[in-house]
Amino acid sequence: MKKPTYLIWTIVFCFTFLLSFQNSNAQLWKKIKNEVKNRAENNVVNRAGNATDKAIDNTADAAKGNKSVGDNSKNQNISDAEDPANNTAKKVTVTNYKNYDFVAGDKIIFQPDLSAESDAELPARFTVNVGNAEINSYEGEKILHLNPDCNATVSPLMNSDHYLPEQYTLEFDMMYENPDEKKGDNYFAHVSDFSVNFRTRDDKNYRGYPLYKFIIEGVSKIKFGNNNTGSIALQQDITGNAWHHIAIYIRKNLGKVYIDQYRVAATNTLPAGAEKVDIKADRYGIKIKNFRLAAGGDDKYNKIVTDGKFITHGILFDVNKSTIKPESMGALNEIAKMMKEHSDLKFEIDGHTDSDGKGDANLKLSQDRADAVKTKLTEMGIDNARLTTKGFGATKPIDKNDSAEGKANNRRVEFVKI
Numbered sequence: 220m221k222k223p224t225y226l227i228w229t230i231v232f233c234f235t236f237l238l239s240f241q242n243s244n245a246q247l248w249k250k251i252k253n254e255v256k257n258r259a260e261n262n263v264v265n266r267a268g269n270a271t272d273k274a275i276d277n278t279a280d281a282a283k284g285n286k287s288v289g290d291n292s293k294n295q296n297i298s299d300a301e302d303p304a305n306n307t308a309k310k311v312t313v314t315n316y317k318n319y320d321f322v323a324g325d326k327i328i329f330q331p332d333l334s335a336e337s338d339a340e341l342p343a344r345f346t347v348n349v350g351n352a353e354i355n356s357y358e359g360e361k362i363l364h365l366n367p368d369c370n371a372t373v374s375p376l377m378n379s380d381h382y383l384p385e386q387y388t389l390e391f392d393m394m395y396e397n398p399d400e401k402k403g404d405n406y407f408a409h410v411s412d413f414s415v416n417f418r419t420r421d422d423k424n425y426r427g428y429p430l431y432k433f434i435i436e437g438v439s440k441i442k443f444g445n446n447n448t449g450s451i452a453l454q455q456d457i458t459g460n461a462w463h464h465i466a467i468y469i470r471k472n473l474g475k476v477y478i479d480q481y482r483v484a485a486t487n488t489l490p491a492g493a494e495k496v497d498i499k500a501d502r503y504g505i506k507i508k509n510f511r512l513a514a515g516g517d518d519k520y521n522k523i524v525t526d527g528k529f530i531t532h533g534i535l536f537d538v539n540k541s542t543i544k545p546e547s548m549g550a551l552n553e554i555a556k557m558m559k560e561h562s563d564l565k566f567e568i569d570g571h572t573d574s575d576g577k578g579d580a581n582l583k584l585s586q587d588r589a590d591a592v593k594t595k596l597t598e599m600g601i602d603n604a605r606l607t608t609k610g611f612g613a614t615k616p617i618d619k620n621d622s623a624e625g626k627a628n629n630r631r632v633e634f635v636k637i
Contacts, residue, residue, distance in 0.1 A: 313595070316480040316548035321466045323533035323550065324388040324513030329375045331510060332623040333361035344623075345373040348425040348497060355506075363507040365500035367396065372416075372425045374497035375512065381420040381494035384514045386470040389415070389496065390546075391511065392462045395438060396504035407458055410437040411502035415467065417493035430493050433467060433476050433484070443476050443484035455481060462508075464546050468516070469493075480545070511627070519634075520557055523564070528635040530617075532627070534592060539576075541587035543595060551592075554634065555599040565605045568592050569633040573626035574613040586610025592632055607637065 331344035336354040341347060342363055350369030355362055365371035375382075393413070416429035433443045438458045440450040457463050457478060466477040472491065476484040498507070513532060522529035533550030536542060543551075558564050570585030570592075589608035597603045613620070618628035 311479070311545050313543060313545050313548060316545040318552075319477070319480050319546065319548040320482070320552060321388075321468060321475070321477045321533075321546070321549035322516055322553050323390065323466075323511070323531075324386070325515035325530060325532065327511065327513050327532060327624045327627040328382065328384075328387070329377065329510070329512040330624050330627040331375075332626075333363065333508070336361055342373070344376050346376050348372045348374055349499070357506060360508065363510070365498070365505040365507065367500070367504040368502055370426065370499065370501060371505075372497050372499040374425075374495065375510075377495075383417075383469075383494050383496065386516055387512060387514050388469070388516060389467045389512050390465065390509065391498075391507055392464050392509045394460060394462050394506040395458055396506065397458070397460050407438055407503070409502050412436055412499075413501065413503075413505055414499045415465070416497050416499060417469075418495050418497065419492050420494040422495075425497060425499075429497075430490055441476070441478075441483055443474060444486050444488065445490055448486075451484060453478070453483065455479065462506075466546070466549075470516075480548075519553065520561070523634075523636050528633055530631050530633050532631055534632045536588055536591075539584065541584065541591040543591055551595060551599065555596055555601055558596075558601050558605065565637045566607075566634040567637050568606060568608045569635060570608070570610040571615060571629060571631050571633065572613050573629040574616070574620040575626065578612060578614075581612035582610055582614075584610070585612045589632065 329344075331342075333342070333344075333354060336343055338354055338356050338361075340354055342352060342354055345352065345363060350371035351366040352371045352373050353364055353366070355364040363373070365373065395407070395413075397407070412434055414432050414434035416425075416432045418429045422429065428446050431443075431445045431448075433441065435441050435453075435457070436450060438453075440452055442448045442450050455478065464477070464479050468475045469489070472489045473487045474485070474489045475482060496512075519529045519531075531550050531554075534547045535544040536547075537544065558566075568589045570587075570589035572581040572585050574581075576584075586608065587610070589610050593603075593606045593608050596606060613629065616625075616629045617631070618625040620626055620629060
């Protein structure tokens with residue numbers, strides 16, 4: 220009778236021990252996952268070689284079955300995209316971008332309007348340097364489609380091959396095409412790169428290495444710099460038929476890159492001499508829209524001191540609406556910070572449109588947009604009494620309305636000191 224009793228107690232002890240181990244282990248993984256999530260939500264920039272980040276990431280890898288934080292599998296830090304587990308799109312709001320600090324340039328150099336172009340035709344405003352690219356309709360708007368499996372490379376069609384100034388910003392929205400979407404999957408089976416390449420004016424080898432580049436490697440890692448730059452693991456999931464906003468700021472040797480609301484890379488070692496840019500797909504098809512290249516981005520307070528006002532193209536709105544787009548928070552954060560640091564500043568917020576549409580409608584739209592900006596700034600802690608608004612519609616253009624870039628420059632918000 221002793222053997223059965225001993226055996227029973229042994230089984231009970233083992234079961235209790237295993238249960239206790241699992242509970243404590245689960246709590247450990249939960250803490251690790253929460254830490255990873257918190258780092259992403261606080262807009263932490265990935266840093267190659269950071270021992271603390273590596274320790275957290277490596278431990279999280281073990282908890283996820285040796286898959287990295289930026290892997291294609293279900294991710295703690297999915298943002299502005301889809302949850303691969305349920306394929307449900309998550310709506311991006313201004314709140315998601317509350318810590319965003321990207322500010323667009325002052326003057327639009329290149330912003331093509333694709334709306335009048337025909338499907339399945341070569342793009343009128345881009346040069347197809349390698350492979351195949353065409354205009355397509357997608358979800359009610361025209362997009363530039365970089366075809367899969369052809370190393371498709373396109374560049375802005377400009378009047379010269381040395382159009383990049385010392386200081387500028389580049390923005391666009393991009394979407395990976397899921398190769399298995401017809402099967403209902405959200406799995407990228409092959410390594411496929413997407414890159415933004417910065418070249419010298421004489422570089423015509425679009426299959427070769429550029430002066431420097433920003434590259435997304437296999438949708439889970441990035442590089443930003445010359446060809447010897449190391450990779451950085453992404454904190455967010457960017458796979459799966461969802462739009463992602465890419466924003467790049469360059470000033471001489473300084474560069475910063477953002478994907479959605481996160482700054483993913485920063486460097487002050489960019490080589491000099493980049494004068495043109497191109498974008499390149501690899502194995503997967505890529506959709507592109509809202510491509511915009513803008514010069515400048517000087518300190519706004521200096522503009523106020525010298526000119527009594529400043530112009531921003533970084534506050535963006537939905538088409539024909541006064542709804543502020545989330546990526547506008549970079550400009551709004553900068554303005555709110557400046558007003559908090561200089562309590563004497565008061566502004567009239569002026570809304571301006573291009574000449575498309577009817578005059579009365581444009582006046583109302585510009586007033587509504589100026590009011591929306593004031594409302595947002597007051598929500599951010601600026602005293603309502605320090606801000607007034609006025610809409611001018613298309614009555615005060617600063618550029619010609621005969622080109623896409625001219626119209627883009629006229630669509631603006633001005634802050635005039637009062």
